[in-house]
Amino acid sequence: MDFPPTKLDYHVDMFNLQSQSRFISVFKAQDGRIALILDSTLFHPQGGGQPADTGLIVFSGSDFKFSVQDVRSKDGIVLHYGVFEGSNPESGMDIEKGKEVYVTVDESRRKLNSRLHSAGHLLDLCMQKVGLGHLEPGKGYHFPDGPFVEYKGSVPQGQMAVKQKELEAEANDLITKGGKVYAAILPYEEASVLCGGNLPDYISKGSTPRIIKLGDSPGCPCGGTHVSDLSDIIAMKVTQMRTKKGITKVFYSIAS
Numbered sequence: 025m026d027f028p029p030t031k032l033d034y035h036v037d038m039f040n041l042q043s044q045s046r047f048i049s050v051f052k053a054q055d056g057r058i059a060l061i062l063d064s065t066l067f068h069p070q071g072g073g074q075p076a077d078t079g080l081i082v083f084s085g086s087d088f089k090f091s092v093q094d095v096r097s098k099d100g101i102v103l104h105y106g107v108f109e110g111s112n113p114e115s116g117m118d119i120e121k122g123k124e125v126y127v128t129v130d131e132s133r134r135k136l137n138s139r140l141h142s143a144g145h146l147l148d149l150c151m152q153k154v155g156l157g158h159l160e161p162g163k164g165y166h167f168p169d170g171p172f173v174e175y176k177g178s179v180p181q182g183q184m185a186v187k188q189k190e191l192e193a194e195a196n197d198l199i200t201k202g203g204k205v206y207a208a209i210l211p212y213e214e215a216s217v218l219c220g221g222n223l224p225d226y227i228s229k230g231s232t233p234r235i236i237k238l239g240d241s242p243g244c245p246c247g248g249t250h251v252s253d254l255s256d257i258i259a260m261k262v263t264q265m266r267t268k269k270g271i272t273k274v275f276y277s278i279a280s
């Protein structure tokens with residue numbers, strides 16, 4: 025696709041759910057869905073274990089609306105998938121480039137996704153507190169239908185039930201205490217210091233990674249959206265813990 029990368033407004037301010045952007049292009053994707061590209065976006069695309077935002081894109085000076093049902097990112101370009109609404113939705117495909125649009129992200133869905141994502145990060149901290157810090161965090165799945173975090177390494181079967189209980193207690197302790205969540209795009213060296221002295225190999229030297237930091241704990245690179253304070257998670261359950269082929273999966277849920 026021959027478009028400039030989309031500016032990710034949610035990286036800079038993950039709590040702003042309304043903004044203005046400029047329309048770049050609209051086309052029918054290979055799968056038949058309509059894809060819309062903006063110069064910048066508040067919509068979080070599916071990725072990094074977090075589901076896509078939904079919401080509305082309204083075109084300035086017309087009755088065109090685009091209902092966003094799914095968002096993906098490809099080569100740095102954010103694709104908003106959805107349908108045109110209005111008196112003549114067919115002509116939505118002819119909208120001229122450069123038009124100003126008003127973007128609104130669905131608040132309840134975003135809030136839930138942010139709480140689930142922060143809860144997943146909180147588990148990483150609690151793994152250290154219960155003596156499982158040697159297990160390296162891997163993939164996270166922060167979707168509402170059975171969220172979990174994976175860790176490289178095993179937990180002995182005999183310790184599993186105790187560790188599960190301890191994890192849940194630690195997590196709820198941190199939620200009750202609360203703590204500000206910090207997000208910033210930083211120079212590599214500064215980011216490294218904030219993350220306890222080193223960054224994972226997939227962050228290239230000289231880049232400017234986005235760092236998320238929960239309370240006083242060391243930060244980590246993350247492109248997702250989070251709560252503003254740990255107390256916003258409200259409460260958390262560690263629903264299951266299992267080790268298979270050297271990978272430990274910790275399943276969790278949050279209070280509704």
Ligand SMILES: [Zn+2]
Nearest residue numbers: 072246247248
């Ligand atoms: Zn994350």
